[in-house]
Amino acid sequence: MRFRLKYATAAAAGVLLLLWLFCLPRNLFEGISYSTVVTDRNGALLGARVADDGQWRFPSCDTLPEKFVKALVEFEDRTFFNHCGVSPRALIRATIQNIRNGRIVSGGSTLTMQVIRLSRQKPRTLWQKLVEICMATRLELRCTKEEILRLYAAHAPFGGNVVGIDAAMWRYLGSDRTELSWAEAVTLAVLQNAPSSIHLAKNRDLLLCKRNRLLARLHAKDEIDEENYALALEEPLIGEPYPMPQYAPHLVEWYDRKAHGQRTVTHIDRDLQRRMEEILVRWSRELRQKGIRDLAAIIVEVESGAPVAYCGNSDLSFDRDGKWVDIARSPRSSGSILKPLLYAAALEQGTILPNTLLPDVPTDFGGFAPKNFDGTYAGAIEADRALVLSLNVPNVYLLKEYGILRFVEMLRQAGLKTLSRPADEYGLSLILGGAEVRLVDILACYAKMAACYQNSARYPDFPLHDRVALYRTFEAMREVVRPDEMDWRRASSAQNIAWKTGTSYGSRDAWAIGLTPKYVIGVWAGNANGSGVADLTGARIAGPVLFELFGLLPECGWFEKPGDEEGMIRSVCSHSGYPAGRFCPETRTELLPKGAAECRICPYCRETAISLDGEHQVTDRSEPVRMECRFVLPPMMEYFYKPQHPEYRVLPSLKQSSGADPTDTMHFIYPTDGSVISLPRQLDGSPGSFVARIAHTNPSTELFWHLDNTYLGSTRDIHQMTIAPTNGVHSITVIDTSGVTLCVKIVVLRDALKRRCS
Numbered sequence: 001m002r003f004r005l006k007y008a009t010a011a012a013a014g015v016l017l018l019l020w021l022f023c024l025p026r027n028l029f030e031g032i033s034y035s036t037v038v039t040d041r042n043g044a045l046l047g048a049r050v051a052d053d054g055q056w057r058f059p060s061c062d063t064l065p066e067k068f069v070k071a072l073v074e075f076e077d078r079t080f081f082n083h084c085g086v087s088p089r090a091l092i093r094a095t096i097q098n099i100r101n102g103r104i105v106s107g108g109s110t111l112t113m114q115v116i117r118l119s120r121q122k123p124r125t126l127w128q129k130l131v132e133i134c135m136a137t138r139l140e141l142r143c144t145k146e147e148i149l150r151l152y153a154a155h156a157p158f159g160g161n162v163v164g165i166d167a168a169m170w171r172y173l174g175s176d177r178t179e180l181s182w183a184e185a186v187t188l189a190v191l192q193n194a195p196s197s198i199h200l201a202k203n204r205d206l207l208l209c210k211r212n213r214l215l216a217r218l219h220a221k222d223e224i225d226e227e228n229y230a231l232a233l234e235e236p237l238i239g240e241p242y243p244m245p246q247y248a249p250h251l252v253e254w255y256d257r258k259a260h261g262q263r264t265v266t267h268i269d270r271d272l273q274r275r276m277e278e279i280l281v282r283w284s285r286e287l288r289q290k291g292i293r294d295l296a297a298i299i300v301e302v303e304s305g306a307p308v309a310y311c312g313n314s315d316l317s318f319d320r321d322g323k324w325v326d327i328a329r330s331p332r333s334s335g336s337i338l339k340p341l342l343y344a345a346a347l348e349q350g351t352i353l354p355n356t357l358l359p360d361v362p363t364d365f366g367g368f369a370p371k372n373f374d375g376t377y378a379g380a381i382e383a384d385r386a387l388v389l390s391l392n393v394p395n396v397y398l399l400k401e402y403g404i405l406r407f408v409e410m411l412r413q414a415g416l417k418t419l420s421r422p423a424d425e426y427g428l429s430l431i432l433g434g435a436e437v438r439l440v441d442i443l444a445c446y447a448k449m450a451a452c453y454q455n456s457a458r459y460p461d462f463p464l465h466d467r468v469a470l471y472r473t474f475e476a477m478r479e480v481v482r483p484d485e486m487d488w489r490r491a492s493s494a495q496n497i498a499w500k501t502g503t504s505y506g507s508r509d510a511w512a513i514g515l516t517p518k519y520v521i522g523v524w525a526g527n528a529n530g531s532g533v534a535d536l537t538g539a540r541i542a543g544p545v546l547f548e549l550f551g552l553l554p555e556c557g558w559f560e561k562p563g564d565e566e567g568m569i570r571s572v573c574s575h576s577g578y579p580a581g582r583f584c585p586e587t588r589t590e591l592l593p594k595g596a597a598e599c600r601i602c603p604y605c606r607e608t609a610i611s612l613d614g615e616h617q618v619t620d621r622s623e624p625v626r627m628e629c630r631f632v633l634p635p636m637m638e639y640f641y642k643p644q645h646p647e648y649r650v651l652p653s654l655k656q657s658s659g660a661d662p663t664d665t666m667h668f669i670y671p672t673d674g675s676v677i678s679l680p681r682q683l684d685g686s687p688g689s690f691v692a693r694i695a696h697t698n699p700s701t702e703l704f705w706h707l708d709n710t711y712l713g714s715t716r717d718i719h720q721m722t723i724a725p726t727n728g729v730h731s732i733t734v735i736d737t738s739g740v741t742l743c744v745k746i747v748v749l750r751d752a753l754k755r756r757c758s
Helices: 002-021 066-076 088-101 111-120 126-142 145-155 165-173 182-191 204-220 226-234 249-258 270-290 339-349 383-388 392-402 404-413 423-432 439-454 467-478 538-550 594-598 635-644 752-757
Strands: 036-039 045-049 263-265 294-301 307-311 357-360 379-382 498-503 509-515 519-526 568-573 587-592 605-611 625-631 666-670 676-679 690-696 702-707 710-716 720-723 728-736 741-750
Touching (some): 045 165, 066 111, 066 182, 182 226, 204 226, 270 294, 339 392, 339 404, 357 383, 357 392, 357 635, 392 404, 404 423, 690 728
Antiparallel strands (some): 498 509, 690 720, 702 710, 702 728
16 A cells, blocks of 8 residues: 555656646747847847737847846846745745735746746736746746846837837837946836836836836945946936837848848948938939939948848838839849840850950841940940940840850859740840849849959859959949049049949839949839839939949959969950951950850951052952951941041952952941831821942942842942832842942831821
């Protein structure tokens, strides 16, 4: 019998022990919602969003203000650091007080027990008190005293919809500083004791009295010296609650969706953020006068790859549709900001060299006829100059040469996540804004370019790594004319900045991207609803904002020039910029990307037979000739190139045409072979017409024009002819005095406009 009793007692004790061991949930406050809290790199609050239950309840922090801890322990639980979760002395004292008053006036709960009560939210009964005692002792075994204090401070109510010390400091002190005055610390310690009956808007005299009594107790224990005690008594009570900070509100909103109810430490520098927002608000108010309502900007640190300042849309004080649209994360037409990426990729793969001549002539790419912004053509222009001047036609030629599919895959690998369509759907217009990109993605891409240049192992999967190609890209971008048109090289205070602008079709998006070895800045301006503005261009609108933002940053040097071992030394044609061939009359050596080994030999220099008197080209090799190596452009390129390059030497005319290729002599500027031409009637009812143009290597020669079998006339010097063909298929034939013949076929659609309208 005694053995059974002992066994039953042991079993009961074991059950009780197991119940005690497992009485505490793994997460005490599971199911409780928290505010989304976003801080800068130093822990300073950028912004917060209320918890799902409408409370300002911040997630637990790692540290508590020392003065608040001392005041809290003195006010709530003087033996906190000495008991094991329960204070028998406090329970006895509370029981006596309750009996004397005939009602519950004290619970005798320790801070540990109060943590349990806050987590369970159960009615205050004797049974619940016993449960709290049991769970409190278990909590003391699991957590340190400091952890218990942090749990209590994070979940104690502080009046109104404010829960926890962190939220209370922001609402009542307007700060999250860890150094509180004694008056502030004691007020917060007293406030959480009875927040429903004593708070900042009610019973302030009683709150002041309780504060001063606690100050006196701390002074009596020598926690507060005489001078600080006197100052604390004179300090006024905390006033009206402060609003929560509103720095980088769009970024805070994004984290509220991405990390809802969590505390997120960003890489933002709050002081830099504040100064950037002030600049953007000022610019926003100025741009509104031009009908431009939205402005976004980001500053990214190259070393970390993270934003140090972020504005998704400026000036929320201005009431307008779309002000909460985070433009920095919204896909927008890229304009020309992808051109440096194409240039760098083409250099790295050996498609071009830095000074390779690209065609810049009127061209129709199967219905896509790009034009330069100013409507002019250079005939042929160096690839780096085409980037500096942001010319459309040469860059379209370059994309065609490089390959659309390869370029799209490169952009995706570089992190442009919005290019989701098949490559052929973008077509050649991709390089002129035919794709949508996000400011955050394009800035991350440029930041990786700068980071890879300084440490190629930093991003092993990034597609652009050749240091020579990247350096030449940055150098070309550095030559772009700045908004104030100053020569930055002569200004000692001007930073070295590589930058590029972009303007989308219809003047809907204005971009400016700039980079240094340490920072990348991106600016977007426009209207969130997609409406265009006549004066909206990247250079005029976004560019000035970009350079003012760079003024916020410390100056830094330029990218270190790559060494000879990082590329390849190769002979280059001085005229075409291609690798020199055996017929190139003038050459130079350059440090080139390693991919230059794949670049084709100069296609524009050739050996030509010239008559002894130098007056004619000769195709009949039975005639005495002298052979000359000459730089010769195709007729179309030559037509536009020659007026801008007086040093260019035109080949003499052919002496005889036998076996001559007509495209070596002349080229149709308009129309091209296979063109479909719509000719609506004029306003006066007369038939429509168009002007055909020819480029000839010898403009002074006479050209004879024919439409089908009908002779139209001849031209000299300026080779253009007005033609009014009938509906249908026609051929235009041109013959020069040497007998060289060129023919194109066209399709004419007369009254096309009338048919569309009817």
